[in-house]
Amino acid sequence: MKVLKFGGSSVASSENINKVINIVKESSYKNNIAVVVSALGGITDLLLEAGKLACNGDENYIKSLKTIEDRHLQVVRELIPVNNQSGVLGQIKKMLNKLENTLEGVFLINELSNKTSDKIVSFGELFSSYIIAEAMKNNSLDAELKNSQELIVTNENFSNAAVLFEKTSKNIADFFKQNSHKIVVLPGFVAKTENGEVSTLGRGGSDYTAAIIAAATNASILEIWTDVSGMYTANPNFVSEAFPIKNISYQEAMELSHFGAKVLYPPTIQPVLKKEIPICIKNTFDAKAEGTLITKVSSNTNPIKGISHIENMALITLEGSGMIGIPGISKRLFEALSLEKISVSLITQASSEHSICFAISNNDAEKAKTAIDTEFSYEIEQHKIEPLIVEKNNAIIALVGDNMKSHQGISGKMFSTLGKNNVNIRAIAQGASEKNISAVIAHKDIKKALNTLHSEFFENQTKQLNLFVVGVGNVGGKLLDQIKQQQTYLLKNLRLQVRVIALTNSKKMVFNEDGIDLDNWKPQLEKGEKLNMDLFHEKVTDLNYRNSIFVDNTANENVSKLYADYLKESVAVVTCNKIACSSNYTNYLNLKQLAREYNAPFLFETNVGAGLPIIDTLKNLIASGDKVSKIQAVLSGSLNFVFNNFNEENSFYNVVEQAGIQGYTEPDPRIDLSGVDVMRKILILARESGTRLELDDIKNDSFLPKASLDAVTVPEFLETLKTETAHFNNIYQKAAANNCRLKFVAEFDNGTAKVGLKEIASDHPFYNLDGSDNIVLFFTERYPVQPLIIKGAGAGADVTASGLFADIIRIGNN
Structure with missing residues (x-):
């Protein structure tokens, strides 16, 4: 048997659901199929919003409910033939009435417990699974709906319930032994407690549902169908050169999913790992793409399998001389966090025991500070420990790979590569197994760090240069012509990819984050926005591209005064403008010093003798x-x-x-x-x-x-x-x-x-x-x-x- 799970984007519309039906039909020729589905894309968020509005006494929850109703009724009308719609629409409306009654109760008492919230959000998967099962039947598939709440049993930790595996596995095994249908459709994410109360498995829990069913039925494979063609070497939204990983181990997949690879919910791997059931990540919108196969052992020869990251992290530091040699400090610290249900993503401690540093979500920072300052209030009062230091707007970036431990120098390569691009590292964590090397960096440096590391570890050492060109007159125009002419040569022979990201003349400026087409840069510039050099600098800084170069082709004194600002942002400066280097000696020295301090070259060969060396x-x-x-x-x-x-x-x-x-x-x-x-x-x-x-x-x-x-x-x-x-x-x-x-x-x-x-x-x-x-x-x-x-x-x-x-x-x- 095969288990196929389809996420919210895969079932977001009737068009997408038809793609799902075709995939299931193709898979069911040779196999019995269990199909686990998420709520329609965006519905879970709408349900949570409706519950929050109702709890706050805001009648706008009715509008959210109406949006939910309209979405589902529209999908039914588009999927089910008119002659067969009435029964399906009637059942959906009965379910909507139950949802409405629940929300009305929340509105009246202005209270929304985790238990009630689970009941509300569970409707998303119940709606979608029913509609999809009916659509399959109307496409002549031998399909039947089974409510996962009748199979999966959990404890009463509502909103993130723990599965009681012994009872759950027996329920699932018994059901599928008796099942006579080729295809069984099940809602993901939802379950019930031993007392029959509705519970959920946490956001992303539909993956977990599919894995639980796969393990209980000894499935031949678990396929996770999503909107990307597998797990990527890095987030393709940040790294355009990222590509799907063909094969990865369970441990590597868990590390990547923990560190932000959202195509897989981290707990998914646990149920199938013991039985060594392979997981395949597939793309609903490109069904023929190979995807990523997750197995016990990876066949990939590259010791680095992927680069992942977690955004919006706070770096927390507890330090003080009173910590040195005192047993139990760590226990008290992490127990205080545990009592507040705060998850810690990274921990590092100085060998002197003078400080402990850890990373948590920005959202938990204030709660953590209150809890820890309270726990150590006596030591803080006695000046043995400093009040907790909280630094927000950070991120964690991680290299992941099972075989990194057998390859020397990976850590050094990682940190030197980041250092050369002026990505400051605030904290480092590496386990003895060396499956993960993690570092805390500033949130603004995520894109630069990911691209820099991806280029170093996965690409054919092609270096991308990003140019911000000021002045396109005689010299600037010739420069653009030369860059255009030599792009192929540079890529082939020097492995340099030169992109012009921005251009200005005396009146206009234009930006293109993917690179300006040098075949027709003039009309693009004519359509650009009004020149504002402060805004130009702001945009260069916000883009924060690796290997950024500010190119000044002018003889303008005001432009030359901006060099220091660019160098401080680790943006190299190349100029034929002689004014800066012939200004007062202090400024000249300062520019040279900034170039060294921020590892940003300041080159002005053309100040003397044009192209002569x-x-x-x-x-x-x-x-x-x-x-x-x-x-x-x-x-x-x-x-x-x-x-x-x-x-x-x-x-x-x-x-x-x-x-x-x-x-x-x-x-x-x-x-x-x-x-x-x-x-x-x-x-x-x-x-x-x-x-x-x-x-x-x-x-x-x-x-x-x-x-x-x-x-x-x-x-x-x-x-x-x-x-x-x-x-x-x-x-x-x-x-x-x-x-x-x-x-x-x-x-x-x-x-x-x-x-x-x-x-x-x-x-x-x-x-x-x-x-x-x-x-x-x-x-x-x-x-x-x-x-x-x-x-x-x-x-x-x-x-x-x-x-x-x-x-x-x-x-x-x-």
Whole structure:
């Protein structure tokens, strides 16, 4: 015989019930079938609500009752042919009258005991089992209804009654021996006491009912039909990459179900475990899916079978010097909790016996504090024990697997993986059997923790990077093009999955939690909401994705001021915006410190030399013990482009205009032509060399005339480039007469820095620097005479974007 149990989602509507009937029909060809059903989806909650409203004297319980009535009558009319409906509708209405009378009694006396509550909620399964049995008969199935209350006997612990197995097993065995029908439909969850009072087996008790029947009849298999295709490696609502576990042991299934895997009610396994009856978790809505088979021994080779969690937990700590070496403290503590019927999910104790830490439901926290503070009131008054510490809004996350004990390093791998993603661990518990490794974390970190661990233990080490991109102009647009072009390559060769979660321009922002389609990001952004950088930060923080990267493609000072906020949330920052690293030295150091403290990379390679590896090379020199004595550099691709193209035939104004069109200068060309941009770059290199320097410490020998320096607006400034033509021509002619070329040079020498336009002779490395190229000469202890030279394209949207992209990939490979 087979036992099939169908949950509330499987019988939530007539359409779903027809799926159930087809599954039962298919199974009954070769087997006798016991079909255990839950209440229609949502009905148990409605019944509880009706009881609570009636108890509170609220006449709205009648509306809840009407909703319950309408749901069931509608299902009958949709399932049963019109000619056969009257008898079924009549029976349902008789049952509804009994329910109404019970609720009316609660309303009149304003009292709702557990005993009466059991009677009310039992109607859900009684309704559904009757309707489903009648529907099967009308589909020509040899089906019969049997009320589980006539078979399952419990004690009088109403709302969560304990089964009296000896009597129950005999009742079930005797009934099925005499049964002549191919299919027997039974309500789950419900039972009766020895005195005939209605009792229930607790929420999820329909699974338990099915297991009790399977054990008593020595069934060949127990099938739990639900709305997912088995027990998953993690909750698929949190982890998109989670997948069904093909085979799992009873012990592993119990651990997972205890720690939040809701497809299986934890007590379900106990009745079938002794008789080694396999359990199969199947999907009503995908009947051909393999599902999960639960047996005595798992055949899966992975020592980790699943990652599970419990939400909304409170971490409770009892501590004090008066606990050390005193027998009976633990007994008194947990006895106080037991008397309040508070379930403890995790316990850990310091070896010094100075503290005991445990986790319970948030809902029980205040009750626990009152009970324990009362129990230890004398010790608290004597300052031997501190008042109970209660910390809410936590969660428990657990790795589960029978074979973890035979694999070294799993605990270390788990905790290091969480640590790298800045998931703080508050408490740890691991039994000697090593079937479960549990940790308490902040509730807000659940999704990040689950995805991080799932990636580490179950996925092909593909690392997902989640980008939040600010600025989609020249550089930002090129970056998105490069990411789109390289997505397949990165996934295949570097095992990096790069997703752009959010985009902004100067007016709009758009978020897509599953990743923005880079084929049509522009229309998506146009339809986005109004840009609000505070709200943008709030959304990034709320999503709390692992490997989050804030990418700043702007030259905006206000955006640069947000870096610290992101780093504190363990969000990496990649930027081509030079303002932060060239701001006051204290802020620069603070950002570097935050990056270390929160394990959030802060990368700004493109601050100097666009895509050239200038900063990275400098960092490697310093890290390897070398010391920089002098730096000489042409660091402005914009200015190099300008002075390489400026001559007697091409006016200074025309060259600057051309540089702007080609994207070599900032929108405000004064930033480039004034030398401020180069000052920022040499400042960053000096700081990365280990020198404390401020922007005001750098000498700037400007080549601009006073009229240009005094210009208030960009148009006014550009106009001076025309009116001061003689000034610029004179600079050019003087250099040409000396057979020199003009280069805007940055120098750092023994702690001091300066920038300015210089005439470069033909024998100097800078002389043949063409186009918009940059060049840097590092003179160090290892390179005292012949400097280390880095040379190449130092401006332009493409190379800047590629530098940003390289920093993003660097984070992914870390």
